[in-house]
Amino acid sequence: MISSNFENGTVTPWGSASGWRPVNLANSVNMHVIQNGPSGNAQSGEWFLRANTREGGGSVAIDGSFGIGAFTVITVLAWVRALGPSMNGVLNIWDLNPAPDDNFISGKNPISTSTPFEAGPNWTLISNVFQVGTTYPSTNIRIEFYLSTINANLDIDSVSMFFGQ
Numbered sequence: 001m002i003s004s005n006f007e008n009g010t011v012t013p014w015g016s017a018s019g020w021r022p023v024n025l026a027n028s029v030n031m032h033v034i035q036n037g038p039s040g041n042a043q044s045g046e047w048f049l050r051a052n053t054r055e056g057g058g059s060v061a062i063d064g065s066f067g068i069g070a071f072t073v074i075t076v077l078a079w080v081r082a083l084g085p086s087m088n089g090v091l092n093i094w095d096l097n098p099a100p101d102d103n104f105i106s107g108k109n110p111i112s113t114s115t116p117f118e119a120g121p122n123w124t125l126i127s128n129v130f131q132v133g134t135t136y137p138s139t140n141i142r143i144e145f146y147l148s149t150i151n152a153n154l155d156i157d158s159v160s161m162f163f164g165q
């Protein structure tokens with residue numbers, strides 16, 4: 001299991017060089033790691049990630065490179081919450097370097113799966129599953145949260161990724 005829990009204020013787990021960062025419509029996205037306090041408590045430990053966007057579809061994401069085999073099933077679990085206005089969003093898993101014959105399966109490149117969600121005031125567990133095709137020695141995976149609702153805060157904590165067959 002590979003976990004991202006934002007403890008000690010960090011956004012760079014599992015050796016990812018860039019860590020969590022705004023990606024889509026990045027100039028419209030604000031993102032902070034927040035410690036337990038007046039603005040809310042974490043789902044795990046003392047720290048969590050909070051993001052908002054001024055344009056619908058802004059995102060925060062993390063990339064990692066993993067030596068996983070063909071047809072590996074990737075499961076991502078994450079806890080989300082929105083204090084104040086609720087947040088509609090989408091959790092995506094991307095294969096950023098699909099092998100050429102993967103396009104035969106998916107018809108697009110890169111390929112991904114999406115889980116829509118609505119976050120409310122209580123921490124809620126969401127999940128997404130993606131199966132890689134035939135692979136290169138390393139597969140570049142992106143976990144991405146799209147924020148569909150503007151001017152609302154999405155809280156994210158305890159993002160876990162599992163590899164199976």
Ligand SMILES: [Ca+2]
Nearest residue numbers: 005044045047
């Ligand atoms: Ca945490």
